[in-house]
Amino acid sequence: MHGLFRWSSKWWPGTILLVVFWAIAAWTSTAPMESDLAARSTSALKDTVLDKTRIEVSGRDVSFAADAFSEDGRRSAVAAVEATAGVRLVNDETRLVPEAKPFVWSAERDVARVTLAGSAPLPASKAGLLDAARAALGGVEVVDQMQLSRGAPPRFDNAAALLIDQIGKLKDGKIAISDGKVSLSGMARDLGGREAIAAALKNLPDGFSVAANDIKAPPYIFQAYKDPVAVTLTLTGYVPDNNVHAAIAAAAGRKFFSEKVVDNLKASIGAPAGFAGAVVPALGALSRLSTGTLVVTDREIKLSGDSLYDAAVPQIRAGLARDFPQGWHVAADISVKPAAAPVDPTVCQQLFSELLAKGQIRFVSGRATLDPDSAGLLDRLIETALRCPTAEIEIAGHTDADGDDAFNRALSEKRAQAVADYLVKAGLPANRFTATGYGSSQPVASNDTDEGKAQNRRIDFMVK
Structure with a gap:
């Protein structure tokens, strides 16, 4: 009995050691197999479209979870894993991606x-x-x-x-x-x-x-700023097309006789109906201001600045109310520039001459009707006349040599009188002005060229 016990006690530690070796061998052979099955199962899914795919292997059994985008795609994916060599059983945990109604x-x-x-x-x-x-x-x-x-x-x-x-x-x-x-x-x-x-x-x-x-659409904006210090008119914003662009630039050149026009306009679609028909008269109103800003936003026009004399304010407001297309809204915030200091008649004559050297008073062809493009120049002439309140002034009309002499003389006198009437309408005394027509008798350039004829068609201011 004691011998048997001694033999068993010697055998038992060896058995334990064999079990440990067997377990190690089983583990070292199973782990690579599971890893290989996982890799092959994953490879089998390479042509399937899935989301949140998860594969876990235990022995030769595979737990397969994924979100599929169709029932056919889900079944195909499960079948691909089941067909993988070495896989004994697939625990199917796949599901369909939720359906959105509406999508x-x-x-x-x-x-x-x-x-x-x-x-x-x-x-x-x-x-x-x-x-x-x-x-x-x-x-x-x-x-x-x-x-x-x-x-x-x-x-x-x-x-x-x-x-x-x-x-x-x-x-x-x-x-x-x-x-x-x-x-x-x-x-x-x-x-x-x-x-x-x-x-x-x-x-x-x-x-x-x-x-x-x-x-x-963003606001369709057009802006014009008249700067008396830099003597510039700056145009910014948008115009509908190149033709309207050219027409507005040309109108600015006529209405602003002394300012340099800085044209930063860009062509763009989206302009409101009647755009050019609103902007051109608005520029005319701006030309009558000493300094001012014009902002056109869609169908709204805002004009602000200083007029050159008191009577110009209601005239400008009346023109703004009258000259715009239907459906446009106009707001004017106009004050009056402080009056400049009086000057003697000699300085007054010099100021008149300087103004008329920069721009000419224009009329409708063949008539004595003042062209609205001359409003800015006329207002500057009125401002100057207000600075020499005691001076008497001859307004002299001249024409080119085309046509009948008697007709030209009569036309030149009517044009001179139209200018005098404009000044009187601004509040200046009528007895300070004499309107005289000289026809073509006092040319300042040759009548043989169109350019010379244009120079001869003029209005002069002569301080007495």
């Missing part, structure tokens, strides 16, 4: 960022939309709040990519898809942006349509 996707822009939200049908779609947004928006931050969902309408990716291109044209706003319906709201970044977006929407894929397009 909604959106891109929203604010001052700092663009947020993509709603649903995307596939991981590749989601990644593609993010890449497209970053490419279209430069350095603007793109925030991803998209969820993967089933139920996207056919050609969703094409529609969303087209709309991503439009978000770059917005200053702020939102573009959304709900099933096949597209809605847009917000403010375009640039003039013409609203029209460009509307044109692009015509290329939406079949099955998509615009349910609402509430994109607004």
Whole structure:
């Protein structure tokens, strides 16, 4: 008995050691096998489209979890794992990605960022939309709040990519898809942006349509600033096209006889109806101010500045109320420039001569009707006449040599009288002015050229 016990006690430690060796051998052979099965199962899924894929292997049994985007895709993925060599049993934990009803996707822009939200049908779609947004928006931050969902309408990716291109044209706003319906709201970044977006929407894929397009255009702004110190008229903002641009620039050159016109205008679509018909008379009102600013915003006109004399204020206001297209709104904030110091008749004559050397008083061809383009020059002449209150002034009319002498003399006198009447209307005493017509008898240039004839058709101021 004691011998048997002694033999058993010697055998037992050896058995334990064998068990340990067996366990180590089993573990070292099972771990590589499980790793290999996991790798082969994963490889079997390379051609499937899944999300949140997870594979765990225990021995030869595989636990397979994933989100699939269709029932066929889910079954195909499970079958691929089951068919993997060495796999004995697949614990199927796959499920379908939730279906979105309706399928909604959106891109929203604010001052700092663009947020993509709603649903995307596939991981590749989601990644593609993010890449497209970053490419279209430069350095603007793109925030991803998209969820993967089933139920996207056919050609969703094409529609969303087209709309991503439009978000770059917005200053702020939102573009959304709900099933096949597209809605847009917000403010375009640039003039013409609203029209460009509307044109692009015509290329939406079949099955998509615009349910609402509430994109607004930014204000259509035209500005003009008259600076008496720099002696400039600066034009900024927008005009409808090159023809209107040229017409406005030409009108400015006629109305502002001494100022240098600084033209910074740009052509852009989106101008309100009647734009040129409103801007041109508004420039005429600005020309009558000593200093002033004209702002045209859509169909609203704001004029501010200082007139050259008291009587000009109601005249300018009356002209603003009369000369604009229907539907336009005009606001005038006009004060009167402080009166300049009086001067003696010699200085007065010098000031008249300087003004008339810079610009000519114009009339309707063949008539004694004053051209409205001369209003700015006439107001400057009135301001000068107010500075020499005791001087008597001859207003002399002259013509070129074309036509009958008697007719020319009569026309020149009528034109001189029209100028005198304009000055009297401003509040100057009528007895200070004498209107005389000299016809073509006192030319200052040759009548053989059009340029010379233009110089001879003139009004002179002579201080007595």
